[in-house]
Amino acid sequence: MNQAEKHVLVVGGGIGGITAALELASCGVHVTMLEEGPSIGGRMIQLDKTFPTLDCSTCTLSPKMVEVALNRNIELLSWAKPVAVKREGHGFKITILKKARYVDITKCTACGSCSPGCPVVMKSEFNMGTGPRKAIYIPFPQAIPNKASIDKREERPCKAACVDACPIHTNVLGYLKHISEGRFQDAYMLIRATNPFPSVCGRVCYAPCEGVCNRGQMDDPLAIRDLKRFAVDYFDIDTLEVPQITKTEKRVAVIGAGPAGLTCAHDLAIEGHEVTVYEALPEPGGMLRYAIPEYRLPKKELKKEISYIEKLGVKIQCDTEVGKDITLETIKNDFDAIFIGVGAPKGLLLGVEGEVLPEVVDGIRFLRSVNTGDPVKIGRNVAVIGGGNTAIDCARTAKKLGSENVKLIYRRTRDEMPAAHEEVEALLQEGIEIQFLTTPVRFYDENGRLAKMECIRMELGEPDASGRRRPIPIANSEFSLPVDTVITALGQTTQTSFVEGLGVLLAKNGTIEVDASTGATNIEGVFAGGDV
Incomplete structure (x- = not known):
């Protein structure tokens, strides 16, 4: 094998890796360099103006970094590291894990305009955590590659256990970060991205997130639920605009105007479907409206969030009990799909x-x-x-x-x-x-x-x-x-006898049998969720 056919992997973009790559490339060897961070330079580039001789490490190393970028025999992969090495013939097969940069490097010109407008502030790894950076950033002006990255992940002992514990996986880390930096509206919008009832959960959620918060190992867990309520109370939902929605012409019936049914209706409306909710009681809200006392959940807060769901185009038909005032079979004939979320209203x-x-x-x-x-x-x-x-x-x-x-x-x-x-x-x-x-x-x-x-x-x-x-x-x-x-x-x-005429399968305890991953019942087009 001649020199031009050789292919060498250099792991690490510090001064040692840069020197090795340049020497090999000068001999005609094709080099792939892996750097786990966003830029080559290693520790030496961080020692700018700190050498005992007062030499500038940036002035010494930057030309070498530029040489790497310009050398046709060197392929540079940043945000990359080897995860497996396997002997194969006379060489090796390497499995490489490459983290996404989330920026199109063919369009990024390193102008830096994106960073000032980014609302997320992180600790700068380049400055050893002693200074800030934005979530979208270039680590230092002479970085190679000189391209921005979006990286807002932090090493946390808890590994975001709060998010895993939340049944709807609310981005707890994100909205707490927004609150800590004074962006209360951004916090509200991030909460609302997964939860159409943030004012409810800010008051009566049992907060499994707090039970696993690792801060509690030192003193007390973070007051996640109370901070959610703070963000919600700060924002006036009456000012929340209805997004532009592309209609699908599909019609869906939701049975039950409790939290499961209304959440389903909200999400379906956002997707562009025409939704009608059938509710047996005089007002929507289910257990939120009829079972939780006023001192825990003020009904005016619940009404505001239900009103927004109606603004999305959802029709709520109260005083209509399915199985008595209208049959499930009739609904199935009139709609493309049905979601059953009648809850468990019977003691x-x-x-x-x-x-x-x-x-x-x-x-x-x-x-x-x-x-x-x-x-x-x-x-x-x-x-x-x-x-x-x-x-x-x-x-x-x-x-x-x-x-x-x-x-x-x-x-x-x-x-x-x-x-x-x-x-x-x-x-x-x-x-x-x-x-x-x-x-x-x-x-x-x-x-x-x-x-x-x-x-x-x-x-x-x-x-x-x-x-x-x-x-x-x-x-x-x-x-x-x-x-x-x-x-x-x-x-x-539950009270689910009304589904039997359609042939929907029930478990021994009266709940509806569904596919755990999709919520689908045994009848095509019929789904169920919540306590039902």
């Missing part, structure tokens, strides 16, 4: 004697009555059964309505409570007692009205399917509590 039963007494009420029904302003009869001694956020909401609402003695009855311990920690703390601060390791077994009436509740003590056994330790009744531990109102908040179940 689970305790299954104990006396549960049919009128003073034993379902928590979801209780909260709905309060939220709609219907008359709510509630006694002085109230027991709320359950340990989730709905149970907490019911107990705190009962207290605010004037009940003197409110108790939360939960069959496990506080460690197993699914309710948000801050909601439990708020409940305790309001003087509401939690009776742990207790469950009701019977309700007694006097003259047809609820008078007392018989309970039994529990102990925890082995973990069940939920991962929590299973509560086991303790024999002969029964006791009674005087109550005149009981609110049950044991969880919820």
